[in-house]
Every structure is written in structure tokens, then in C-alpha cells.
Amino acid sequence: MKHKTSTKDLQLSSNERLFIESGSVFKPKNYKNFKPQGNKIYTFHAGFKKKYDDLLIIIFDSLVNVECVYSKTSTPSAPIIWDKKHNNGKCKALIVNSGNANAHTGKKGIEIIKHYSNILSKKIKCKKNEILISSTGIIGEIFDPKIIINQINKLHFKDTTHILDAAKAIMTTDTYPKTSVHKLLIDNEIINIYGFAKGSGMIQPNMGTMLAYIFIECKISNLNLKKLLKKNLNSTFNSISVDGDTSTSDTLMLFSLNKKNINLKKQKNFKILSAAIYDIMFNLSQQVIKDGEGLSKLIQANVFKAKSKNQANNIAFSIINSALVKTAIAGQDANWGRIIMAIGKSFEKVNQNKITISFGKNIVCTKGAIYKKIDLKKINRYIKNKIIKINVNLGIGNCSSTAYGNDLNYKYIKINADYRS
Amino acid sequence: MKHKTSTKDLQLSSNERLFIESGSVFKPKNYKNFKPQGNKIYTFHAGFKKKYDDLLIIIFDSLVNVECVYSKTSTPSAPIIWDKKHNNGKCKALIVNSGNANAHTGKKGIEIIKHYSNILSKKIKCKKNEILISSTGIIGEIFDPKIIINQINKLHFKDTTHILDAAKAIMTTDTYPKTSVHKLLIDNEIINIYGFAKGSGMIQPNMGTMLAYIFIECKISNLNLKKLLKKNLNSTFNSISVDGDTSTSDTLMLFSLNKKNINLKKQKNFKILSAAIYDIMFNLSQQVIKDGEGLSKLIQANVFKAKSKNQANNIAFSIINSALVKTAIAGQDANWGRIIMAIGKSFEKVNQNKITISFGKNIVCTKGAIYKKIDLKKINRYIKNKIIKINVNLGIGNCSSTAYGNDLNYKYIKINADYRS
Numbered sequence: 001m002k003h004k005t006s007t008k009d010l011q012l013s014s015n016e017r018l019f020i021e022s023g024s025v026f027k028p029k030n031y032k033n034f035k036p037q038g039n040k041i042y043t044f045h046a047g048f049k050k051k052y053d054d055l056l057i058i059i060f061d062s063l064v065n066v067e068c069v070y071s072k073t074s075t076p077s078a079p080i081i082w083d084k085k086h087n088n089g090k091c092k093a094l095i096v097n098s099g100n101a102n103a104h105t106g107k108k109g110i111e112i113i114k115h116y117s118n119i120l121s122k123k124i125k126c127k128k129n130e131i132l133i134s135s136t137g138i139i140g141e142i143f144d145p146k147i148i149i150n151q152i153n154k155l156h157f158k159d160t161t162h163i164l165d166a167a168k169a170i171m172t173t174d175t176y177p178k179t180s181v182h183k184l185l186i187d188n189e190i191i192n193i194y195g196f197a198k199g200s201g202m203i204q205p206n207m208g209t210m211l212a213y214i215f216i217e218c219k220i221s222n223l224n225l226k227k228l229l230k231k232n233l234n235s236t237f238n239s240i241s242v243d244g245d246t247s248t249s250d251t252l253m254l255f256s257l258n259k260k261n262i263n264l265k266k267q268k269n270f271k272i273l274s275a276a277i278y279d280i281m282f283n284l285s286q287q288v289i290k291d292g293e294g295l296s297k298l299i300q301a302n303v304f305k306a307k308s309k310n311q312a313n314n315i316a317f318s319i320i321n322s323a324l325v326k327t328a329i330a331g332q333d334a335n336w337g338r339i340i341m342a343i344g345k346s347f348e349k350v351n352q353n354k355i356t357i358s359f360g361k362n363i364v365c366t367k368g369a370i371y372k373k374i375d376l377k378k379i380n381r382y383i384k385n386k387i388i389k390i391n392v393n394l395g396i397g398n399c400s401s402t403a404y405g406n407d408l409n410y411k412y413i414k415i416n417a418d419y420r421s
Numbered sequence: 422m423k424h425k426t427s428t429k430d431l432q433l434s435s436n437e438r439l440f441i442e443s444g445s446v447f448k449p450k451n452y453k454n455f456k457p458q459g460n461k462i463y464t465f466h467a468g469f470k471k472k473y474d475d476l477l478i479i480i481f482d483s484l485v486n487v488e489c490v491y492s493k494t495s496t497p498s499a500p501i502i503w504d505k506k507h508n509n510g511k512c513k514a515l516i517v518n519s520g521n522a523n524a525h526t527g528k529k530g531i532e533i534i535k536h537y538s539n540i541l542s543k544k545i546k547c548k549k550n551e552i553l554i555s556s557t558g559i560i561g562e563i564f565d566p567k568i569i570i571n572q573i574n575k576l577h578f579k580d581t582t583h584i585l586d587a588a589k590a591i592m593t594t595d596t597y598p599k600t601s602v603h604k605l606l607i608d609n610e611i612i613n614i615y616g617f618a619k620g621s622g623m624i625q626p627n628m629g630t631m632l633a634y635i636f637i638e639c640k641i642s643n644l645n646l647k648k649l650l651k652k653n654l655n656s657t658f659n660s661i662s663v664d665g666d667t668s669t670s671d672t673l674m675l676f677s678l679n680k681k682n683i684n685l686k687k688q689k690n691f692k693i694l695s696a697a698i699y700d701i702m703f704n705l706s707q708q709v710i711k712d713g714e715g716l717s718k719l720i721q722a723n724v725f726k727a728k729s730k731n732q733a734n735n736i737a738f739s740i741i742n743s744a745l746v747k748t749a750i751a752g753q754d755a756n757w758g759r760i761i762m763a764i765g766k767s768f769e770k771v772n773q774n775k776i777t778i779s780f781g782k783n784i785v786c787t788k789g790a791i792y793k794k795i796d797l798k799k800i801n802r803y804i805k806n807k808i809i810k811i812n813v814n815l816g817i818g819n820c821s822s823t824a825y826g827n828d829l830n831y832k833y834i835k836i837n838a839d840y841r842s
Contacts, residue, residue, distance in 0.1 A: 075765030075773050104761040106774060106790030139758025140791055248765050323744070323829075324837055331838025337560025340525040344496030344669050352496050353527060369527030370561055408744075410834055416745055417752030417830065 025386055026290035026298065032181040034194045035162040038217065038257040039064075042158045043169040044151040048099025048137065053169035055151050058094040058213075059124055062258050066091040066132065067225035069233060071250035078102040078109030079133040080249065082117075089222040091255065092126035095133050096211065098170045098198070100143050102135040103248040108142050115145040120152050134211050134251050136198065137172055167196035170211055173415060174198050178287040180280045186262045186269050192217040195280050199288040210288050212237065212252045214280055216273075220256035224264050228277045229254055236281035240289040240404045241321055289404045294411030297329050297388055304393045304400045311348045312394075312401035318346035319390060320405025330407035334383045336364040339390060354395030359383060446807055447711035447719065453602040455615045456583040459638065459678040460485075463579045464590040465572040469520025469558060474590035476572050479515040479634075480545055483679050487512040487553065488646035490654060492671035499523040499530030500554040501670065503538075510643040512676065513547035516554055517632065519591045519619070521564050523556040524669040529563050536566040541573050555632050555672050557619065558593055588617035591632055594836060595619050599708035601701045607683045607690050613638040616701050620709040631709050633658065633673045635701055637694075641677035645685050649698045650675055657702035661710040661825045662742055710825045715832030718750050718809055725814045725821045732769045733815075733822035739767035740811060741826025751828035755804045757785040760811060775816030780804060 039060045046055040066089060070080045079102055095117065102109045117131045167177035182193040199210025220228075229252070237252060254277075264270050290298055301319040306312035319325055322342040328335035336357050343350060353368035362379045363371045382388075460481045467476040487510060491501045500523055516538065523530045538552045588598035603614045620631025641649075650673070658673060675698075685691045711719055722740040727733035740746055743763040749756035757778050764771060774789035783800045784792040803809075 071765075072768060073762070073765030074768055074771050075761050075776075101758070104758065104773065104786065104790065106788060108790055139761055140786060141758075142791065248762050323833075327834055327837035330834065333838070337522070337525065337562075340496050340560055341494070341669050344492075344494030347493060347495055350495050352525065355496075365525065365561060367527060369525065369529055370563065408834065409838065410831055412744075413748055413751065413829065413831055413834060416748035417754070 025296055027176055028287070031164055031177060032179045032194075033162050033164040034179070034181045034192070035160075036192075036194065036215065036217075038259050039215065040160040041162065041166050042155060043161055043165045044154070044158075046097065046147050046151045048097055048143070048147065052171075053165065054097060054099045055148060056094070056096040056166050056169040057120070057152070057155065058166070059155075060092055060255075060257070063090050063092050063126075063130060064258060065089060065220060065222050065225060065256045067222055067229055067254050068132070069229055069252045071247055073248050073250075075104060075248050077135060077139075077249040078105055078113055079135045080251065082110060082113045082133050083251075086129040087132055088129060090130055091132050092130040093120060093124055093132070094213070094253070095120065095131065095148065096170050096213075097135050097137075097148060098172050099137040100135060100141055101137045101139045101249050102143070103139040105140065105142050112143065112145045116148040116152065119149050123152060123155065132253065134170075134249070134253075136170060136211055136249050139248060163194055163196050166213075167198065170196070170198040172198065173293055174291055176287075176291060178284055178291070180283040180287070182276045182280050184272060184276045186218075186272055187266075189218070189260050189262060191260060191262065191273075191276075193276055193280055195284055197284040197288055199291070210237070210247070210250055212281075212284055213255070214253070214277070214284075215255045215257060216277070217257050218260040218262050219258050220264065224270070225254050225256055227270075228274055231274055232278045232281050235402075236278065236285045237288075239402055240285050241317060286404070289406065292406035293415045294409055294413070295406035296409055296411070297386055297407045299326070299329055299405045299407065300387060300389045301403045301405070302389060302391045302400065303402070304391065305397055306394045306399045306401070307349075307397035309399045309401060311397075312399045313403070314346045314348055315343055315350075315392065315394070316401045316403035318342045319392070320403045323408055325390075326405065326408035329383070329388055330409040332380075332383045334359050334364065334379045339392070340365070343392065350394055351396055356393040356395065358391045360385075360389050360391075446717055448597055449708070452585055452598060453600045453615075454583050454585040455600070455602045455613070456581075457613075457615065457636065457638075459680050460636065461581040462583065462587050463576060464582055464586045465575070465579075467518065467568050467572045469518055469564070469568065473592075474586065475518060475520045476569060477515070477517040477587050477590040478541070478573070478576065479587070480576075481513055481676075481678070484511050484513050484547070484551060485679055486510060486641060486643050486646060486677045488643055488650055488675050489553070490650055490673045492668055494669050494671075496525060496669050498556060498560075498670040499526055499534055500556045501672065503531060503534045503554050504672075507550040508553055509550060511551055512553050513551040514541060514545060514553070515634070515674070516541065516552065516569065517591050517634075518556050518558075518569060519593055520558040521556060521562055522558045522560045522670050523564070524560040526561065526563050533564065533566045537569040537573065540570050544573060544576060553674065555591075555670070555674075557591060557632055557668075557670050560669060584615055584617050587634075588619065591617070591619040593619065594714055595712055597708075597712060599705055599712070601704040601708070603697045603701050605693060605697045607639075607693055608687075610639070610681050610683060612681060612683065612694075612697075614697055614701055616705055618705040618709055620712070631658070631668070631671055633702075633705055634676070635674070635698070635705075636676045636678060637698075638678050639681040639683050640679050641685065645691070646675050646677055648691075649695055652695055653699045653702050656823075657699065658706045658709075660823055661706050662738060707825070710827065713827035714836045715830055715834070716827035717830055717832070718807055718828045720747070720750055720826045720828065721808060721810045722824045722826070723810060723812045723821065724823070725812065726818055727815045727820045727822070728770075728818035730820045730822060732818075733820050734824070735767045735769055736764055736771075736813065736815070737822045737824035739763045740813070741824045744829055746811075747826065747829035750804070750809055751830040753801075753804045755780050755785065755800045760813070761786070764813065771815055772817055777814040777816065779812045781806075781810050781812075
């Protein structure tokens, strides 16, 4: 069996490039694209945004298995409340709008979803609980469901499109679309995996903290989808934070298409698949953090030799979320005192005299004090890089963890102080 | 018995005013000052800072009772390690330097303290554990104790000074000195209470998160000092946060002088005293938060009708520490969606449909959605104020809490990205 799928970099018009890439330090040189079989992607300009597409509808050829992870927020958006209540692991269609999060919209927000998902379920002849919903954008504003319904009514006249358009349609303050595509061979079958994501601000784990959709071109049970998520979530989407702010809408959906059957009882097969899922999740989450609002540098905090995974994780996040660490990195200042502060404010029990900290390979402190052979010239050169690795060896155990954050600079303020105006 | 104490506002030279007040939105119009009896205040320009005094030594006429609260950080500074190990509630002298925190300086940092406190203890003939030490400034840099010793040697030639000079000598990025003075009558005795504090960045509770020294002009047992601290800490110093970053050096010291005896077994007396201590602690902590680095607006988050004090507190801090709430306030944008987000990311169990939020008296949302009679004109006028009160009524209990924070703006970035350069 052969597929007419294509994995290629997209050629964008200069205008498109300008819009998408303006200002991003880590702007991708090219974008992975993919036009899937087995599901149909439609994008629309519904009117949530002034220009640009803001509505995505994906219709699956047949009912597919899906597993979702949502924000742990205690003030979830209407789509999260809806999906959690209705969906039971089967999906026929997905509707995502950007520009309005339908969050803290009370009963009205739920009625809005009921209204437009009803229209779609009649149109494509599926049950209402087979439609998944996401929304991203402004919190607290009620919108007229007709904005979406008007587009649903145009579905049959629309051409299908590819994942890059899907990624663009769900963007908010993102400066570039985020897509990822993998091809792998299992039991002599070629399996495509592809996904897209959005996210730029309000990014701190507890779960994935943005919207991400990943599709696997083979049949996988819900149990195995769950396993794949659990195995790969912490080291990918749950390892990033732009601002420590957890969104009301964060959602990750992992879909399995009914295209091929592979034997996942073979441990080897599961491992190959899981590694590919990791790659795609890591890749998408890195694109999200690298597009962190206003980012000029990526901060990677690696904590080694902690007493527990949890301790390593808390300290890594305490570092990348510290306003003082983030501003120091923005100012290209290897101010390691602030890293000591950030370790301390995690309140994790450490032995201060065993801590070694380095920027990249350049040690700044060890045995509880400044490193005697500290090479400030080298460090000042290192701190000018776009990716700053802060390595913390706690010297008290065997566990490690990595967290990814960004610097805090004028541009972050500009974006977030002017967001609604 | 009569004292020659004076409580008056200080007249500063225009240059002094310029230095102290530049850029602060909440710059005090005048400063409380007080020249104490019962202890001698000396300030010096030791050389940690380029200009301005940077060393404070206070010598008590006799051994006094003291109780201290320190940062809960797991990477405490050398002075905190030293004080905690040696001091047993009695004090003859206090040494505070600004410009170098003597933090993460390992055994060397302890030796430095040993060296200079030894010199002082010989000079004033007291035990080494009767000298309390604080340091604030850059973390991780070792300094030569001679910088301090040289000044100790000049002690006998120095004139004593007042608390405003003390407050100035311990400033780092503060834009104004912070003093507070109270006079109260207990059992027909006039009791002066006075204090000073510093703090501007790296401010988030878990304990007081700056340096603060308060002196009560009467004899109080250590047990009662502890009670006074415990009763008043949470609603004062522990209710503020500039940036969520907990310092390695935060210290609050409450001294009782051996000047007068009052009967604190009388409940009424203890209440009067405790209320005065609250006033002085609240006043100093408000001066600290109002001098938050770069601050243009003070944010006061009041959480009402929570299930527990702890829940109210967590939500109040989640709001004032959210980068997105802080930038919205900086941009004069009453973006209440971000407050919903901040409530959610506390992960406290709430009933979203019972939440009412208002800016000042202006309701923005109620019953889980936007307020039908929302008055955007009034809200947009309100948000231009210097003090923004965010009121959150959770509607699920009877507990409340207040937290004070500041906005996040260009100036905070400027201060913290350029701090060492």
C-alpha cells in the first residue's frame, strides 16, 4: 500500500514570512509540512482575528481513538470542561478557534459549544461526544456561536489543506507556526506521525500548557495512547515554562488513525513508536518555548545528582522561572548568585557546600563558594550565546531533570502590557 | 523619667532628595527620624559601594533581648548561618553591611564574619555570640574583612547618628530609606518603638524577605518578643512580594531595650503593644513593597470568602506574582481574564461559578462569567490609579487574605538586567 503523502519544507511568500517570523530569535529556517490522508483539514477566517485564519476544523474519515491531557488549572475553559465531560476516547472531528479562549464564560460558554458542535455533528453525521473542542485567546469574553457556525456551513465548499495551515490558524501571540513530522518503519510498514502546536505566553507545565495535536497513522488502543502520553509528557511539554503562568486552556491531544495495524505487544515496536512520539513532542515543545513571548535567549537548566527526580525538577523550574535569573540572562550577565538564590527559594533540602554550577562548561562556583579558577572572559563570551545552559550539580544523589525557559526582557513587557490594546 | 528623644520629619538637602527619591512613584514626602537613647548608631562608608555609607554598627548600652526571623531559603547567607548558630536571644551589637551579601561564600564567608566580629567583641568587651550580623548585596563574592575592621577601629572617633542614616546605610537598589517611629502609652509610661528596613528586589515572603530592625524601648522577655513576631508577621512582611524571588539574606530582628518595665501579663498591655508592633511592621513592609524595583503601581489582591486562610493566601499570591497580571496592570489594562488564570494556576479547589472579581468597587465578573452591567469606562478610569485593588470573592467560605505586589514593567527589566554592569 502506498500513500501520496509528502514531507517537505514549505515555500512561503515573503509577506507570510514577514508576518510569521518577525522578531523571533529562533525562527525556523523552514517549516515541516504534511498533507494528511485519513483526515481532512479545513481552516477559515471566521472573524475572531482581524486578519488571518482563526478557525480549524479537522474531520476524520472514520471514528478514531484519541487521548487528551488538559491543564490542571482550577479555572478551566469551557472547551476543557466540555471535552472532559463528554468525550470517551473516540473522535470524528476537532474544532479549534483562536482569538477567544471561551474561558470563564460560565454556562453561556458551554451553550456556545453545544450550539456549534451540534451543527457540525448533524452535518457530518456523528454523535456530539465524538467532536472535540479547543479554544485559545482572550479569557472572559462571550462570543456569538454563529461566528463558527457560518464557517461550518461552508465546509462542503472548502478545499482541504495541510498541517502548516492548521498550525497557523491556531496561533495567537506566536511569531511562527509550529509543526513536526516523523516517518518510521514498524513491521515493514511506514507510519507517518505529524503534529502541530501553538503557544507563546501563559506557558508553564501542569500539563502541556498550550494547544498541541499529534496524529499517528496507525491504529492504537486508548490504553496504549495513554501509555505513550504518560511516558513522554514530563520530559517534553511539562519541561517548559515561559512565564510560570498556567493557562486555562492547555490541551494536548494524541490521535491514532485507523490506517494501519501494527503489533504493539512486541516491546520493540512500542519502543520505536514511543521514541518517535517523544521526538515529535520534544520538537513541538521546543518550538513553543523558543517562541516564548519576547524571548531573546533560551535558558536550559540542567540539575544533576539530586536526591529525587522531584527535587531536581523543582530546582530546575525554580531557576528558569526566577524573574531575577531571567533578567540577568537578558542582560547577558552571568549572575550566578541569582541561581544560588533560585535554588534556595525552592526550599529543597540541599547541601550548599556540594553545589557546583556552570554556564555551559564554565564552572562559576563549587564546594559552596566561587570557583578559584573562574574564567570570567570565557563566561562573558559564553553568556552572549542564544542558548544558555545552566548546569547545577547538587552532589547529593543520582537524579536529574531539565527545564527550559526564556529570558525576561523589554519585549516580553511590550507584548504583555499591550496585549489587549 | 524624661527622654530627649525627638520624632520629627527630616529636612534633606536637595541632592540627598534627588539621590534617594529618583524614580519612585510612592516616594515619601518626608521621612520619620529618631535619635535613640539606649543604643548608639554608627554609619560608615567602608567601600562596598562607590559612594554613600554602606556599613552600620549599632552598640547597645547594655545586653538586650532580641528575636530574629530569617529567610526560609535552603541556601542561606553566611550571616544567617552565623546568627542562627551562635545567637541565643541576647545582643550587645549589630553589624550590617550593604553591597556584598556574603552569601554562598562557603567557609570563607564564615571566617570573614568570625574575623570582624572578633575585633568588635574585643573592642566593646562582649561575647562573640552577642553580636548579630547581617549583609545584603551581591551574592557569591568574597570580601576582605579589613573593609569592615578598618571602620570598627574608627568607632571611638565617630559621632552617633539617627535611624534615617541607619536606613540609608543598608540600602541597595532601594530608591528611598525606610523608617518608622511610634510612640505609645502603657501603664503611664511613654514607650518609643522605632525601626528601619531595606528591600526593593528579591522580595517574596517566607519570612520577611529583606532586612528590618525594630527596637522597643522597654524590657520584654524573649518569649513575648517571639509572640509579637508570630502574631504580626503574616499580615505584614509575609504579605508582600516584588518578584516572587526569596533572598538568601532576609532577616527581621526585634529588639527590646532595657529602658522601662511594663507589665505584659496584663492582656490589655500586650494588645496595645502588639497593635503598635503591627503598625510599625505593616508600615515598613508597605514602604518596601512600594519601593519594589521599577514599580509604577501597587497591586493589592484581597481574597475573600475562601475555604481556608491558606487557600486565600495562595490565591492572593498567585495573582500578585503572575507575570501576566503584573504586565497587564503595568499597561493599565484591566485584563481580568489573567486574574481568572492566576486563580486557576494556584490549583486551589474553587467553584468557578461563584467567583466575583472587582477592580476597586467595579465588578468585572460574577457567577462564572462577565458582569452584565460591567462599566468599562469606570474601570478604565480606575486602572489609571497608583494603587490597584483586585478583590476576589470566592463565595465558598469565610476566610480572607491580602497580598501586596507591584507591576512588571520596563524599569524592572532595566534595573535587573543592568544590575551588575
